[in-house]
Structure formats: C-alpha cells, structure tokens
Amino acid sequence: MLDRRKIEDITLHVAQIMIEELKLEDVTPETFDPEIDLVDEVGIDSMDLATVALVLRDQYAIRIDEDDYPKLTNIRLISEYIDQKLIEKSKAAAG
C-alpha cells in the first residue's frame, strides 16, 4: 500500500536532487511535474540518470540495481521505486 504523503515528500526531494544535479532552470521542486517524461520531455540521458541514481542511493541508503534505473523515466516512478525499497529495507531490518 502506497503511503501518499510519504510519496509526496519523496517526490519533492527527488525533484530537488534532479534540479541541483542536472542544473535545471525555470523549475522548482513544487512545479516539477512528476509525470513529465525525463527522457523525451526534459532531455535527460543515461549518464544524467545514472548520476541522479547514485545521489539517491546515497541519500536514501538504498540499493539501486543497475538494470532498474533506466526504466525510471519520471519522478513519480522514481519516488515509488524509492518508497518500495525503503519498505523492503525496513522489513529486512525488522527481521
């Protein structure tokens, strides 16, 4: 079950990271459309996405599979992916 509020927080944070890492202009975390296609509409390439994935891996202390991040082509998908990884992590920690 997705926790909407948590997802929204993650979405804002991911947008913030995206803006900072890729030096995007004319957009804020609040105005960044989570559904916009990062490849087709923002022009992000695989190296950019890899960079963002590395930063997210750091910030959320989660494991991101190399095969996964190329499929995360909008912020909503990234946020849901992170949320799922955090749930898995907390379940693993609980034993």
Place this chain on the structure above:
Amino acid sequence: MDSLKIEPTAPGTAADRTEWKFSEILADPEIRARWEKVRNYFFLRESTYDMTNRCNIRCDGCYYYEGRKQFADENKDPAAWRKLMRAEKVRGITYVVLAGAEPSLVPELCEVCHREMPLGSIASNGLKRIPASVNYKIHISVWGNDQTSLKVRKAPNMLRKQIKNYKDDPRAVFVYTYTRENIDQAHEVAEALSAQECMLTFNVFSAPVGYEGPLRHTAESLGRTRKSMIELLSMYPDHILFSHYNVVAHTHRKSLHDLYACSYPRMNPSTDIGLGRSFRQYRADLTWDRDVACCVPDTDCSDCRHYAAGSAVVTARLFRHASSPETFKAWLDYVDTYLAVWVMGYEKGPNLTRSLVPPPGQALF
C-alpha cells in the same frame, strides 16, 4: 618502467572497504575535479555514418568490407547529407563519427556534416589529407610498421605518408591497432610518432564475423599486447592517450560485450534511454538497420575489443564504476582518455591511477 602488478590492498584500510557512498568517493578533491571536468561532456550523443563505399586501399580484416553495408549505393548529394544532419540534430544527436569506407575521398560531404554538426570525428587511413576546414578529430589508422602495412594493407610507406599529412595537426590522433602479428612493432611506431610530436592511442584488432585469419588475437597475444601498452604508456606519457584501465578493458580475455554488456542497439534491445534509444549507424545510402547498428558493424561481438566500442560501452557504465575510489578513478581515466581522443579541444589530464583495476564484477584479466 611499469610492471604488470596489482596494487596491494592493505587490510583495514580505505581500500579494503566494500561499500562506498558516491559522495564519499567525490570527497577526494582530485576525483571531484576530474568528475566535474568530464561530466561537462555528458551531452554527447553519437551516431555513425558511412560516407562512401570506396577506399583507396584494401586491408586484411577490414570490418567495412564484411556484411551488407558495403553494397549500399553511395549518396553523393550534399543536400541529402545536410538534410540528414539537420534531422539528426532534431533527434538529439550532438556528435557524429564519419567512417567507412574512407571519408577522405568525399571531403565535400565531410564539410557539409561539419557545418551542420560541429562536434565529431573521422576515421581515416590518413593517405589523403582532409581539409583543415573540417574541424573534427581525425583518427588515422596504423596497423604496424611500413613493412607490415605493405603486407596487410598493400600500401607502401604508409606511416611516412600519414605523418607527412598530419604532423602538427591538432585534429590528428594516430590509432595503433594491435593485431596478433604486429605487437613488437608498436615500439618503433610509437617512437617515430612521438619524435614527430604526433599523438597516439591504441586499438585492439577485433575480428569481423567469421574471420579466422592470422590477425585474430589469442590469450597469449592479448597478454603481450597488454605488456606492450603498459611499457609504451610509461615511455611516452606525453604522446600516448591511454590509461591503465584502457589496457585492462581492451586486453581482457573477455570481450567488451562480455565485460560490460554492450549498449549499442545491435546487442541491446532496450530503447528506454542511452545508446539503445538514440544510436544509429547509417550506411552510405543514408539508410540504417537497428539489428546491425553499432560502431563497428559486422565485428564479432565475442571478440570485440575495439577502441570505438569501448569509448561508448565502458563510458556508459558510470553507475557500476562508482563502487570505490580506485574503481571510479579508473573509470574517470578511461572517460578522460575517450574525450581527449574524440573531442576537439579537450585536453587529457594525468591519469589518476596506475593500478590495474578489474572491471566491476570481473577478474582482472
């Protein structure tokens, strides 16, 4: 002179750690500076173009004259090439590689491409000088000393002619292709080129599909190639664009595809992002076929150690190399080398590591 050894890892030291945050890796100022330098070029998106189906020499083992692309009719119409380049820009392509069979035979088409697409490179045998107005990197293929070139390429005094055409030309990078038969000649070629202040990088012969001739490498010849590369890198650091990680990646017993999973469309069905999405290899008639699209079509992927392939395949694997400072330094050296070889005006920095670092998840050789 360097020897073939792995840098020891002391137990309990930073090098012994198995998990690194990316931010921790970047905390090293030297790494951070190189990272910031190379990431400025992440916008490069390449495609390649056969310019003509003619060549003024015929080399044993040439990948161009394998497969169907050699039978494509030439499109000699500058307007058609201009239209293609403009369409490529719209598609997001920012870098062109003009290759097959010999682009210097159609300089007017190279000019058209350069006017439309300012960044690129040309693969040439160097026998006919390309006008200075085509301000692309020019990769001049060298396959041994002049005796060997005469035998394999049927062209006399090849290196002498190549140097005459491209000495003092900032566009020129001489590309020495190590075959099984010319390993020992690399020293005299490197000496001759460095004496003329020419820049040199290395390629490793990658057999076309079905080729079983004498140029194909064996484990033994790859080992000798590795030793030769390391020696020359140490002897001519100011004239050789290469790194120790290039040596590892290109002389490994496994091919580039087996080491890194090739990201060109021919071996990569994904169109999500990256080369699988954007790369095309145009034939001389300006058509392309996704099923055969890669930088060296008709090369046997299980034998591919080609420098052009590595430039994309290794470089694209940023994520898996961000695992430790030493591995990331090796990757940065590789990317720094790639940019110096392929991009006009990019200056290579000193290599960050002389360690022989294994590819992620692989044995060293």
